[in-house]
Amino acid sequence: MAEFFNGFLLPLIIIVLKILAITVPLLVAVAFMTYAERKIMAGMQLRQGPMLVGPFGLLQPFADGLKLFAKEQILPEGANRVVFYIAPMITFFLALVAWAVIPFDYGVVLSNINVGVLYLFAISSLGVYGIVMAGWASNSRYAFLGALRSAAQMVSYEVSMGLIIITVLLCVGSLNLTDIVRAQEKIWFAIPLFPMFIMFFISALAETNRSPFDLPEGESELVAGFMVEYSSAPFALFFLGEYANMILMSAMTSILFLGGWLSPLPFAPFTWIPGVVWLALKISACLFTFVWVRATMPRYRYDQLMRLGWKVFLPFSLFWVVLTAGVLVTFGWLPK
Amino acid sequence: MILQGIAFYVFAALLVASGVMVISARNPVHSVLYLILAFFQAAGLCLLMGAEFVAMILVIVYVGAVAVLFLFVVMMLDINFRELRQGALEVLPLGGLIGLILLSELAAVVGGWIVAPGVEKLAAAPTPAISTVTNTHALGQLMYTQYVYLFQACGIVLLIAMIGAIVLTLRHRAGVRKQDVGAQIARHRDSVVAIRKVSSGEGV
Numbered sequence: 001m002a003e004f005f006n007g008f009l010l011p012l013i014i015i016v017l018k019i020l021a022i023t024v025p026l027l028v029a030v031a032f033m034t035y036a037e038r039k040i041m042a043g044m045q046l047r048q049g050p051m052l053v054g055p056f057g058l059l060q061p062f063a064d065g066l067k068l069f070a071k072e073q074i075l076p077e078g079a080n081r082v083v084f085y086i087a088p089m090i091t092f093f094l095a096l097v098a099w100a101v102i103p104f105d106y107g108v109v110l111s112n113i114n115v116g117v118l119y120l121f122a123i124s125s126l127g128v129y130g131i132v133m134a135g136w137a138s139n140s141r142y143a144f145l146g147a148l149r150s151a152a153q154m155v156s157y158e159v160s161m162g163l164i165i166i167t168v169l170l171c172v173g174s175l176n177l178t179d180i181v182r183a184q185e186k187i188w189f190a191i192p193l194f195p196m197f198i199m200f201f202i203s204a205l206a207e208t209n210r211s212p213f214d215l216p217e218g219e220s221e222l223v224a225g226f227m228v229e230y231s232s233a234p235f236a237l238f239f240l241g242e243y244a245n246m247i248l249m250s251a252m253t254s255i256l257f258l259g260g261w262l263s264p265l266p267f268a269p270f271t272w273i274p275g276v277v278w279l280a281l282k283i284s285a286c287l288f289t290f291v292w293v294r295a296t297m298p299r300y301r302y303d304q305l306m307r308l309g310w311k312v313f314l315p316f317s318l319f320w321v322v323l324t325a326g327v328l329v330t331f332g333w334l335p336k
Numbered sequence: 337m338i339l340q341g342i343a344f345y346v347f348a349a350l351l352v353a354s355g356v357m358v359i360s361a362r363n364p365v366h367s368v369l370y371l372i373l374a375f376f377q378a379a380g381l382c383l384l385m386g387a388e389f390v391a392m393i394l395v396i397v398y399v400g401a402v403a404v405l406f407l408f409v410v411m412m413l414d415i416n417f418r419e420l421r422q423g424a425l426e427v428l429p430l431g432g433l434i435g436l437i438l439l440s441e442l443a444a445v446v447g448g449w450i451v452a453p454g455v456e457k458l459a460a461a462p463t464p465a466i467s468t469v470t471n472t473h474a475l476g477q478l479m480y481t482q483y484v485y486l487f488q489a490c491g492i493v494l495l496i497a498m499i500g501a502i503v504l505t506l507r508h509r510a511g512v513r514k515q516d517v518g519a520q521i522a523r524h525r526d527s528v529v530a531i532r533k534v535s536s537g538e539g540v
Contacts, residue, residue: 148411
């Protein structure tokens with residue numbers, strides 16, 4: 001019995017506690033992300049934003065959440081019941097499960113696997129299924145159009161995203177996320193690979209269906225795109241999943257290009273602050289830019305979106321892969 | 337060890353079950369969804385064998401890209417499979433015959449399999465021991481040294497296939513209004529705007 005407890009049950013309990021330690025702060029962050037978005041956009045548009053529920057409207061996200069879960073669930077006529085309910089679950093589940101490999105500080109990571117980047121890339125490329133299944137199962141024209149747009153868009157931007165990740169991997173020589181951060185101790189990759197950093201951020205916008213690439217939702221032409229038929233809890237799951245994905249993409253940008261948990265300058269006052277705080281600050285900066293872009297840019301037209309993905313990003317990132325490889329080989333900087 | 341055994345049987349059973357569902361599901365979209373489930377179980381089996389790189393690539397390439405396109409096409413087509421299956425019994429003998437021929441061919445190929453002389457040595461020490469290098473390094477060291485020509489040949493075959501697909505589907509239709517960014521930027525104010533003084537009551 002003692003062997004069973006020490007060898008199996010105890011590790012299980014520890015892992016569950018670790019998962020909770022990641023998931024609960026993440027969900028709180030998602031809640032406040034919705035609040036922050038409304039407040040930042042309000043500030044940019046000379047409005048007040050939410051201000052009535054709690055001090056400065058801080059409890060607004062929780063009020064919204066309660067409201068959403070209290071609403072009626074509606075299953076559209078002719079909808080495919082199982083797929084209709086599985087779709088939001090997949091979106092939410094994928095947004096959470098990716099956090100297993102994100103290193104928050106040196107050694108502070110749930111699962112330090114050797115193929116961490118590939119895992120993240122795989123999970124982010126699965127995000128399209130939640131949307132496509134939702135659009136198909138809703139049995140609605142608007143939802144279907146949104147799903148088709150989303151499928152084409154996410155597949156297009158994944159290609160350039162993969163090439164951008166390859167440039168980073170060339171400089172690191174490992175697929176492990178902890179190694180990637182440690183390779184940036186001398187200089188953050190955002191500086192030598194600056195164009196890739198910008199392109200990765202734009203691809204992240206497209207991958208999370210955020211403005212100016214929010215065509216799958218496109219509320220001015222498709223009402224709400226793939227989630228037009230959803231209400232109540234399933235809608236809330238989509239909503240949470242979308243924001244969790246934004247935070248995930250920001251974390252990926254921070255780890256690949258902004259040095260993860262590393263402090264900006266490697267000496268005293270900066271190194272006193274723990275790495276988790278630095279990572280959180282970097283993620284917040286990326287998230288602010290997400291919102292900033294949404295408040296600034298008009299939506300892309302569909303053909304422009306495809307042109308940007310295939311005719312600009314793909315050739316340029318391919319060129320940069322070759323250039324990086326060439327420079328590394330010529331100067332003998334290839335990592336061991 | 338017992339956990340790994342349980343995991344293997346769960347993955348394997350689900351893999352076979354979803355494989356059966358792919359061909360027996362009524363709705364083609366459900367078939368594709370079961371196919372995706374099957375890919376996932378296969379990735380899980382790869383992970384159990386310690387082939388983490390292969391597992392991730394399987395998910396990225398097949399689930400993340402190929403199956404998305406499948407789903408895309410199947411959703412768009414809106415085929416009624418019940419109608420398609422109506423004449424299936426009439427062609428069953430012919431289909432069965434072709435299946436038998438293919439099966440016997442496969443058996444002939446596998447039966448006549450000869451292992452090249454150098455391979456056994458390679459299989460005995462494929463890479464530096466797997467405990468010293470990661471999966472990805474091991475694969476890379478093998479693929480870009482021992483098998484580099486085959487690897488390049490694969491790349492060329494894929495390139496030709498891609499060019500072929502583009503050539504087959506590329507059509508230049510007349511009258512398509514396409515955005516030409518260069519032309520838009522090159523437009524100058526003088527060539528598109530004319531300012532005239534219009535005296536009242538006369539028009540332009």
